Amino acid sequence: MEITTMAQATQLHAQFLKYPQTDPQNLSKIFNFTALSPSGNLTYARHILNSLQTPTNSYFHNTMIRAYSDSPDPIQSISLFLTLHNCEDPLSPTPDSFTYPFVLKACSKLKQKRFGQQLHGLIYKSGFALDLYIQNALIHFYSGCDETGLAWKVFDKMHERDVVSWTSIINGFVDNKRTVEGLELFEKMVMEGFEPNDVTVISVLRACADTGALSVGIKLNEYVNGKGTGLKKNVVTALIDMYSKCGCIDSAMRIFNEAVNKDVYVWTAMIAGLASHGLCREAIALFDRMEIVDLKPDEKTMTAVLSACRNMGWVDKGLTYFKNIKKVYNVRPTVQHYGCIVDLLARAGRLEDAQEFIKSMPIEPDAVLWRSLIWACKVHGDTQRVEHLIKHVEGSKMDSTDDCGTYVLLGNVYASKGKWKNKAKVRRLMNQKGLVKPSGHSRIEIDGVIYEFMAGSTCHFEAESIYKKLDEIEEELRGNGYYPKLSEVLLEIDDEEKASQLLHHSEKLAVSFGLIKAKPGTIIRIVKNLRSCEDCHSFMKYISSVYQREILIRDRIRFHHFRNGECSCGDYW
Secondary structure (H helix, E strand, C coil): CCCCCCHHHHHHHHHHHCCCCCCHHHHHHHHHHHHCCCCCCHHHHHHHHHHHHCCCCHHHHHHHHHHHHCCCCCCHHHHHHHHHHCCCCCCCCCCCCCCCHHHHHHHHHHCHHHHHHHHHHHHHHCCCHHHHCHHHHHHHHHHCCCHHHHHHHHHHHHCCHHHHHHHHHHHHHHCCCHHHHHHHHHHHHHCCCCCCHHHHHHHHHHHHHHCCCCCHHHHHHHHHHHCCCCCCHHHHHHHHHHHHCCCHHHHHHHHHCCCCCCCCHHHHHHHEEEHHHHHHHHHHHHHHHHHHHCCCCCCHHHHHHHHHHHHCCCCCHHHHHHHHHHHCCCCCCCHHHHHHHHHHHHHHHHHHHHHHHHHCCCCCCCCCHHHHHHHHHHHHHHHHHHHHHHHHHHHHHHHHHCCCCHHHHHHHHHHHHCCHHHHHHHHHHHHHCCCCCCCEEEEEEEEEEEEEEEECCCCCHHHHHHHHHHHHHHHHHHCCCCCHHHHHHCCCCCHHHHHHHHHHHHHHHHHHHHHHHHCCCCEEEEEECEEEEEEEHHHHHHHHHHHHHHHHEECCCCEEEEEEEEECCCCCC
16 A cells, blocks of 8 residues: 555554554555655654664664755754664664765765764775765765865775766866866766766756856757757756856747746746846746746745846836735745845945845845945945944954955945055955955856956966957057046056056956957857956947957856947946
8 A cells, every 4th residue: 555644654553553463564664654755754753763673674774864864954864873873782783885875965964074074984994985875975975065175085086986976076066166177077977978867967057157168058958958858847947047147048048938837946047047137127027927827936036036126227116026025925035135125225326225224124134235235335435334334244244254245345445435544454354354355257168168367367378369469459449439447446556557457357358368269250258256347347348349249248246248339237237
């Protein structure tokens, strides 16, 4: 008999207890259902485990440890493992090769790096170090604890690998922002004859989205189409996200339109993609269509909708959507939703309203939220308000993180007003907290290869040609009306040095390389990790006009599509 409800499970368990001579396999079925089924009950499963006389094998313990590792309370998985490991009863089962992967999974979810490493040592002592499933679990564990170096050591020493091994290490590199290396590993995986599964495809598509590796993404799209089994919803979502983030919004929409049985994640990915490209009317229209088909939005859907309002400066519309988040859409507002409203108000110049909105928030504001307000204060020249806000920044929980973006922004606001002593004070504060400013970098894909540029770097193998081309570009643009915005350089140096610094920003090096290498007529696509400065934005508009080239730049905020001297953002970013 198949068990489908807890009521059936408890009835069968009662019969089993009443008639102990019943087939013992029935108890295994009851236990499996209560422990592993979504309709089961972990408390009841643990009651069954505790009521057993000393079992002769580890099956019941392993099943319970597995159930706990998948639960919202994975610490119980570790606790039960320790009970099993420390039991002195000679008849009691001991951990086996099926036990450790589940405990490692719990360690990964809990970021229990130290205990996981002790477990790794125990695995060696127990003679399971060469077990394929345990090695795969170790790779997943170390990756989940942000230790890709240790994950790689496990992977590198494996005598035998399967698709799970490759997928785990690729996913670990992608999760830990080592996306270019993740793509290189994928190429090696394919060369060694391993066929990617859906999890591999999704991980690699995430890497493509992060780096702008469009050619790899297109090949993956062709690969999954060639399998002839139809696209699963999670693969469709990843493809839409990849095409959107690689600047091919038309391809993303094609994938969306061709998909059948779209779930909320598919719709959300498309709405977010349209919003990031500045196609905000289309994003809202798609959200309206989603409501018509009676699909309930989730918190990420509402973030995408609010982002569309923010990118267009639709204050009233954005406030209405925010008001309806809980009342109409039954979504609990998150800090991301509050952040969108703060950014929306602040960009529109309603700084006082934005600050009051923060004061009324029922949850703790994060670093991104404060940064949105401070950025707007810089844009609108309200230095006095920034000085007021620094007290809130110093007292916020953000202090304990490694996110120094807010402090960098504070220093830049002071520098923009010539308050160098105040900027030095912010710098000292950052040093005291051990915060390091992230380096700006830009990536561009040429003929399937990703090239990365750092501001002012001369490490590229064609650096001489790139800088020579950049000088030619600047001279040409100056002859057509461009002049560098020296106010963007927030250092006490002379104007000539300021102009030189501006010219050597990472996206300008990337676009120079693109003009040298990219085929005529092709769109130059660049991905930058930071927000574009006003000078780079102006520079790209001039290039698109003077050189008649389309340039697509994705910065930390949104896409900028430069064409014929104009930008899709309408200079509102």
